[in-house]
Amino acid sequence: MTRRQLLGLMAGAALCPMGCKSVWLPGKELRIATWGGAGDDDEYARLQKRLYREFESAHPGLKLRVEAAPDSQEHVRKVLLDYIAGAMPDIVNLDASSAAVFIDNGTLMDLTPFIDRDPAFRLDDYYPNVVDVARRGKSLFAIPTDFTPMVVYLNRKLFREAGVPVPTGQWSFEKFQEIAKALTRPGVYGFEFANWMPGWVMFLWNNGSDVLAPDGSRATGFFDSPKSVEAVQYLADLVNKYRVAPSLSQSAATGVDFFATARAAMKVSGHWYIVALKAAKDIDMDDIAVVELPTNLEHSVTVMYEAGQAIGKGCKHPEEAWEWLKFWASYGVQKRYNASGIAVCGRKDVEEEKLRASRGTDLERAFQSIVPSARPPWGSRVEGYDRVEDVGQKAMDAVLKNNVPVHVAVSKAAHDIDAEFSKR
Template sequence: MNKKEQHFNKCFALLSFLLVNLLLIACGEETAKPTSAINTPALGGGTSATSATKNVSLTFSYWGDEAEIQIDKKLIDLYERLHPGIKIISLYEKWENYFNRVEQDWIGDKAPDVMFLSYIPNYASKGILESLQPYIAKEKELDLNDFYPNLLEAFHYNNALYGLPRDNDTKVIYVNLRMFREAGLATPKAGWTLQDLREAAKKLTKRDENGNITQYGFAFEPDYWWQLYVWQLGGEVYDSFTSPEPPSKLLLNSPEALSGIHFYSDLINKDRVTPTYEQMNTSTEITQLFQDGKLAMAFGGHGKVPAFSQTPGLEWDVVPLPVGKQRVNVAGGAGYVIHKNSKNKAEAWELVKFLTGDLGEGLFMETGLLTPARQSIREDNIYLRNSKYNWQVFNEESKYGKRVAQFRSSNDVVKLIDTELESVWRGQKSPVEILSGLPAKIDPVLAKLKV
């Protein structure tokens, strides 16, 4: 039996165990016990059951939509069943308030033991995260090479690893197959270009006799992800810097950056093949348009898969992002860290291993909610093998991932730029009007962030 077959059999046994335990959880079976499969060392990923010698309470903070919350609750329940001496106390907070809680409320003896977190260099530089290096050094089965390197890199600070990633925010284009057939268009393949997307969007857009759009050709998220659009045309957002220290200069006035913003703003205001800025302001609105049969192509991440899979009569698939001057995607996501003030760091580490292991990542994969950070789970997951859509696209696109800049208060800087670009997306000002003067506004902000 070769290594690939062994890994597949491991995942099959793992999935069987997972489904049995989740059924027991759903039925409220308080006497449920782990099956023998969980004790197999080959499963790895912090999944082995332990006989706790003491009772320990761990606090675990996280954000997420309703679907993610339910999975986190199931994982917590499952972990407590596998570790009878461990009690996990959930600290849920909405995304918009989460990072304020991290910096203002969850401090000192109120700090969570384990946190779901992004912007790792920023928090590691403030001394609130525990380095994972001592724990990793003692592990015999944890294979860091199973994590995508460009994603794992985002969890480093000063050559030390401070967290393990849960997911990768890889972007793709969702396509309505029926609409493509009706327009006489072939499903796009790897290597299709931005110009191909533009021409397809024009052919896929439908209007009534009054010129009102009844079917949009394409929809994308203008806010935040303009960084990716700049990269596609060969531009950069900032000059070089070492996180968490901020960059010195904004580079959005370059010809390449201007081309990226210009291309996407033209789709809205010149070609009129997309919904308005207001209608594309959130991923949720784009998802709904696609589900309602009013949109032919939708930009987005793996989180749309469950919604589209459960929409009756919707024929869809995923294709790679179109290529501009370069083929590029996003490498980024959130993961799990241990707070420096945790009083139960050994137990916290076991929880982190579980959450990023076969069971933790596997349960998220069974729902189709995310693109895992680990290659083995993505490649051998049974759910994916039986999926009707071209899931390999996520795997392939991850290889072209590039990290979004993270530095001290980087999110605040991006929000400032979002505000400036809003008039471009609304068609009120041209890209050159905004981008030519933007560095003069942002560079002083960057300078104030330096320490």
């Protein structure tokens, strides 16, 4: 033990009986498992690093070790392997899309006891439907940081140039297709299809179907239902039949984001896309609007992708980990963190302040209006939903790339998903 550590220990021993909570034993380390940003040097990554350092400065003797996987899928694998190996990280960045596998396998600590005995923390500060993503009965396994509904981004400039009125309220699949056709002209597509199941599964919902049964137990009878076939066919036709969206090979060949380069007028994405759009030289943010997804139902429905912070089971320093969770979810940190535009803040006060400061037509206001129609992703409730997405995406690829009939592709996918589920 170094002299400095010994002094810290003595000071801690002297101050702790006086109720001082800000003194930490020396040499403690919190491992934080997250994804992305490991080697980035953009403003967002720099802010994250600054916030880590601020926490360390406020808690002498406590070090943060950030373990960032390249993407959320790798993050899930890595943390689960850590858990199996008995080396669970102290803090886990919990993505709603994969929350079930962590929560239902008992890899996380219940945060309710921490919340109950900490008067400084108010769960009411957070949006209740966002909090509920990581809730099981009375237990809560994560404090939300941010979230986003999936929306349709519009480039109003391209609408003006095509003489097409910008949609404002509810719109049907048919109307969406009609507008996409009207916007398509040489060099510009009406729509850019994001060939990524988390970005298109909501079209099934908005056609009155789903990928899984309501209890999440099976896909047959749902993913292969006539309504699902109709929704997948609808999307495939936008790309392959009506050609109002770039083909997959075209997207791959050019490697560009058609919407961000003003070569597509509409695209489905989340709040995080604003960061990319702000950096896009062909985009004037005043021309960007967001609207709800088209629907064939009475009301449009979308998905809410969310991230929160959880404490790993077996955490050696649970009190310090709880301090970190509070710090990260605090008003001060979230206000700064959220200014990047990455997502909608999980805290009501930050979002309300943002709305008060914004104008009536602001993007944030539009996002807020869509939030009530957002439901948590299947992955927050169904363990192994990542495999459903793998299989579902293969079905869409088979349709788009190999012209496999939709009913054949989704029927095979539904049976494959059921076979996967039977192994759980």
